[in-house]
Amino acid sequence: MFERFTVQAREVVRGAVAARERLGHRNVGTEHLLLALLDEERSSVAGLLHEAGVDAARVTEAIDRKVGRDTEEFGDRDAEALRSIGIDLAAVRSKLEESFGEGALESPPSQPSRRGFFGGWDFSGGRFSPRARKVLELALREAVQLRHREIGAEHILLGLLREGNGLAALVLTEAGLDLAELRRRTLRAFDQAA
Amino acid sequence: MSQATDLAAAAGSTDPRVGLRAVLALRRLLERLEVVQVDNARRQGWSWQEIADALEVSRQGVHKKHAGRASARTQGGA
Missing domain, CATH: 1.10.1780.10 (Clp, N-terminal domain)
Structure with missing residues (x-):
């Protein structure tokens, strides 16, 4: 096309x-x-x-x-929004980094869409x-x-x-x-x- | 701490902007978490079918979403 x-x-x-x-x-x-x-x-x-x-x-x-x-892909505004429903992003991040190394949560997800x-x-x-x-x-x-x-x-x-x-x-x-x-x-x- | 008070207020807010922003943040967290865990499962030799069963989604769906990523391919084909 x-x-x-x-x-x-x-x-x-x-x-x-x-x-x-x-x-x-x-x-x-x-x-x-x-x-x-x-x-x-x-x-x-x-x-x-x-x-x-x-x-x-x-x-x-x-x-x-x-x-x-929203210049930061997964930044302060997300952390704040998650805190408002009781999720501590810093805690989630540190748990993941314990197991999977530094920056484990940083990889942007790819979601290819092939419709249309x-x-x-x-x-x-x-x-x-x-x-x-x-x-x-x-x-x-x-x-x-x-x-x-x-x-x-x-x-x-x-x-x-x-x-x-x-x-x-x-x-x-x-x-x-x-x-x-x-x-x-x-x-x-x-x-x-x- | 005034910030804590603000956040407590946000948690109980009926303002759709606040609530929907939390949904967006949660979705971003979910997407990232899924990438981390699917890649880990692949590294440990799980098949796409096993991953799909664990996530309660179709094998085709999980394969389509994740198989294209280099780190998810390290264990070979589907």
């Missing part, structure tokens, strides 16, 4: 992975795809989104407000959330419907708008954007490019 992505669409996907890393999130979600689409160096729809009044700083702020950052077209994608940069995978599947469907041979940044944006329920869509809606109007503008961008 990935071979039908334009160079730019691949850049957007890589940008989403990078955004996930930057924010310290576990999975690549629709919000990270949106941040990548806003990156002018990667995406031809960045200008269109900026014109509509969306910018990366604002989106990042909205994401922070909604989900916060894009289920196997990993990019060694974290997995894609079900919604983000859905966005990429919808991008493909948009391209098929439009009889486009390749999937570009525009199709990813169309997929994002069609999915409609992810954090990205929520952020856009809360910023006062009309998703249907944004969709029309994106479709018009194709006509202008053609």
Whole structure:
């Protein structure tokens, strides 16, 4: 499936992975795809989104407000949360290190998911959330419907708008954007490019 | 200790954010614990079937989840 992505669409996907890393999130979600689409160096729809009044700083702020950052994969916030239900993470860790050596608890679990077209994608940069995978599947469907041979940044944006329920869509809606109007503008961008 | 008081309050909190965050942390702990113990079982020569029985899951499930990891492969194939 990935071979039908334009160079730019691949850049957007890589940008989403990078955004996930930057924010310290576990999975690549629709919000990270949106941040990548806003990156002018990667995406031809960045200008269109900026014109509509969306910018990366604002989106990042909205994401922070909604989900916060968790830069440590298994850090203080986890320890605190576990303490709230009576589990002493330090004690668990030291028991495990007694038996299995230092850092026994540190290995990040790998949970490959292979559902759907894009289920196997990993990019060694974290997995894609079900919604983000859905966005990429919808991008493909948009391209098929439009009889486009390749999937570009525009199709990813169309997929994002069609999915409609992810954090990205929520952020856009809360910023006062009309998703249907944004969709029309994106479709018009194709006509202008053609 | 004010921190202890805060935590005691958190334990009894009905705020979904606090409760759900604990669930997330517990899931992360569970995932890590499972990795540690499955790898250990493999190192000790347990078959995937034996591990699956102990975890009360399917052999296919446990194999799919863990067999790809280098440390779980050290004892050979499934």
